[in-house]
Amino acid sequence: MSADPENKIPPKAQRIKIHQPDAGKADRFNPSNSIYVRSVEGYWTTLRRRMGWVAMLFFLLLPWLPWGDRQAVWFNLSEQKFHIFGLTIWPQDLTLLAVVFMIAAFALFFVTTYLGRVWCGYTCPQTVWTFIFIWVEEKLEGARNKRIKLDQSPWDFNKIWRKTAKHLIWLVIAWVTSMTFVSYFVPTAELYREFFTLNASGGVYFWVCFFTLATYGNAGWMREIMCVHMCPYARFQSAMFDRNTYIVGYDAKRGETRGPRSRKADPKEMGLGDCIDCDLCVQVCPTGIDIRNGLQYECINCGACIDACDQTMDRMGYAKGLISYTTENKLDGKQEKVMRPKLVGYGVVLTTMILVLIYAISAVSPLRIDVIRDRNQLYRENIDGFIENTFTLKILNKTELPHEYRLSVAGLSDYQWIGPETVTIAGGEVYTLPISIAVDPYYLKRPITDIEIIVKSDSGDQPIEVSQESRFFSR
Numbered sequence: 001m002s003a004d005p006e007n008k009i010p011p012k013a014q015r016i017k018i019h020q021p022d023a024g025k026a027d028r029f030n031p032s033n034s035i036y037v038r039s040v041e042g043y044w045t046t047l048r049r050r051m052g053w054v055a056m057l058f059f060l061l062l063p064w065l066p067w068g069d070r071q072a073v074w075f076n077l078s079e080q081k082f083h084i085f086g087l088t089i090w091p092q093d094l095t096l097l098a099v100v101f102m103i104a105a106f107a108l109f110f111v112t113t114y115l116g117r118v119w120c121g122y123t124c125p126q127t128v129w130t131f132i133f134i135w136v137e138e139k140l141e142g143a144r145n146k147r148i149k150l151d152q153s154p155w156d157f158n159k160i161w162r163k164t165a166k167h168l169i170w171l172v173i174a175w176v177t178s179m180t181f182v183s184y185f186v187p188t189a190e191l192y193r194e195f196f197t198l199n200a201s202g203g204v205y206f207w208v209c210f211f212t213l214a215t216y217g218n219a220g221w222m223r224e225i226m227c228v229h230m231c232p233y234a235r236f237q238s239a240m241f242d243r244n245t246y247i248v249g250y251d252a253k254r255g256e257t258r259g260p261r262s263r264k265a266d267p268k269e270m271g272l273g274d275c276i277d278c279d280l281c282v283q284v285c286p287t288g289i290d291i292r293n294g295l296q297y298e299c300i301n302c303g304a305c306i307d308a309c310d311q312t313m314d315r316m317g318y319a320k321g322l323i324s325y326t327t328e329n330k331l332d333g334k335q336e337k338v339m340r341p342k343l344v345g346y347g348v349v350l351t352t353m354i355l356v357l358i359y360a361i362s363a364v365s366p367l368r369i370d371v372i373r374d375r376n377q378l379y380r381e382n383i384d385g386f387i388e389n390t391f392t393l394k395i396l397n398k399t400e401l402p403h404e405y406r407l408s409v410a411g412l413s414d415y416q417w418i419g420p421e422t423v424t425i426a427g428g429e430v431y432t433l434p435i436s437i438a439v440d441p442y443y444l445k446r447p448i449t450d451i452e453i454i455v456k457s458d459s460g461d462q463p464i465e466v467s468q469e470s471r472f473f474s475r
Helices: 043-064 095-115 118-123 125-141 144-152 157-182 188-196 202-222 224-230 233-239 304-316 341-362
Strands: 073-076 081-084 087-089 247-250 323-326 367-373 387-397 403-410 415-418 422-425 430-439 448-457 464-473
Touching: 043 073, 043 118, 043 125, 043 157, 043 304, 095 118, 095 341, 118 125, 118 233, 125 144, 125 157, 125 202, 125 224, 157 188, 157 202, 188 202, 202 224, 304 323, 367 448, 367 464, 387 403, 387 422, 387 448, 387 464, 403 415, 403 430, 422 430
Parallel strands: none
Antiparallel strands: 073 081, 081 087, 247 323, 367 387, 387 430, 403 422, 403 448, 415 430, 448 464
């Protein structure tokens, strides 16, 4: 805060946003202080709401989307299978998830470098659910001033029923959120049926209760505490910011010196800037900051203060944009640079990782084979004088349909396959098959021969063939 008395924010800027006996001197970083967020309408608020509803509906409806005889997205932990529409990810394919996490990380880095903390302001679950809970609060307890007055009033029937209804609705929303989250891991229809008939496992009841209380606590009670005190993103975002990153910024050159005035008054004659010091930008901020103090790590780039300020500018007949999405260079009157090395670097890495993921998904085989040699005996000579090696084949059918597979070996001449050469494996089954391969020593020119065990299937839409290298020992 500037030391110039003309630029100091009057105590009312703090008094109106924090409910404390001596609110003007209250520490806004104190988690025990309450921030009463004022509702606001405008372009960015509408955009944030629509994006929040889309994200929430996507989250709520996705587990109900069927895909064949199962739901489209199902993380089956008991069988160690992740079903994502037509793709089934097995433990052997978990490198795909690592690539997905890397893409998410670099996408966050790229967007943050370019647009600041828009993830926090528009799509973060903490933000989306917090605004939903605030909306419920406004419907039951009234606008901001009424909520402050209600909290200061004694406990009478009016206060009790409004507070009780609010918290009950919060708990219902938290419970629906929790059930939806758990339904990504437990089949949705089964989860609801067994939950209400009290036939679900203890683990299901535990996690439903846990996530219900977590959602209720985070969105209902903690709110900005998560963003200001607990979220690690707020701490390391500065590593991605530069002077060309788009932020919510206040144009101090235009706004200062602040001060109230009538609509008809000429601010230039009064020696004032465009900021009328109405403090609406503070009242609508979900983290309780004053954007006029400059860039702060608590700002989540939600744009609420922009809408509030634009409304004030409209009423006063001034140009909009006193608070806007801008860059530090633009605020300082310098040239903006969109394409800069850090942004280009993040973009190149992000694009590369997306291409790697596409290739990895396209290269996922619907069949996998592991060849395990007999560790007790490298080879033996059977009664026919042939050299015999023993193997255990583990064949995984990654598809959801049964397939018939034919087995063979490459790299050996005139061999004998001892064991089934054709097997039928159900969808998702790991089939264990012990086999032996015997060869006339006349055809073995070396002590160790490199071979390949081949598994083929002509059933289904397209032929499948995989192989696994191994070795045949003769002495």
